[in-house]
Amino acid sequence: MAKKWRRAFRYIRRVPRRIAIVEDDPAIRANYAEALKRHGYEVAAYGGRREAMEAFRARLPDLAVIDIGLGDDAEGGFTLCRELRALSAQLPIVFLTARDSDFDVVSGLRLGADDYLTKDISLPHLLARIGALFRRLDALREDKPVEERITRGPLELDLKRFSAHWRERRVELTLTEFWIVHALARHPGHVKQREQLMREAELVVDDATITSHVKRLRAKFVAADPDFDAIETVYGLGYRWKA
Helix, strand or coil, X not given: CHHHHHHHHHHHHHCCCEEEEECCCHHHHHHHHHHHHHCCCEEEEECCHHHHHHHHHHCCCCEEEECXXXXXXXXXXXXXXXXXXXXXXXXXXXXXXXXXXHXXXXXXXXXXXXXXXXXXXXXXXXXXHHHHHHHHHHHHHXXXXXXXXXXXXXXXXXXXXXXXXXXXXECCCCHHHHHHHHHHHCCCCCCEEHHHHHHHCCCCCCHHHHHHHHHHHHHHHHHHCCCCCCEEEECCCEEEECC
């Protein structure tokens, strides 16, 4: 029976990943779509927020790439990210935009995006970031004989169900947030440098982005428990999960 399911899983993996691109510029949209198709992805492209959400309600993609400014809606991508995140906590969301201010980056991550990239990124780099997100999804879905569940005091992480609970309250985490908590909680008391967190969570981001993810993580746990203080900042080094 186990072999049967493994064969079924390998078959599923051969089905092309479906990536949604939401970009209002027709030429840019077509270029990205064509590039992703050449690398084996199935692509659905949309020019605006409303048409994208209509399609997403009918069928979610495996990953979404979103611009911020969508036509006359200067913040349309932010709104779309919020709406899409409400449909799925696990779906990888990537902002790909010309806007590179710290304010926009932080805003995008606070809304639940897993990554924030600017349009000057090279295609190989973009593909690497997309590939890293898919590897994290695969790690959650594959059979794991060890550490299917991690319990650290009031924290419970279930790698099969992609769920996190704190004091028996569900905490909705994005894919990136889940792996950061997992990386910290596996070894309580051990300081994880930002570079280690990026490596273990398969992130390809800068220090400021890690900081934004951790701030959002803390806010989610504090919402479940105002006394939450399990994630400790070790200044100049990184973060640790309190033992």
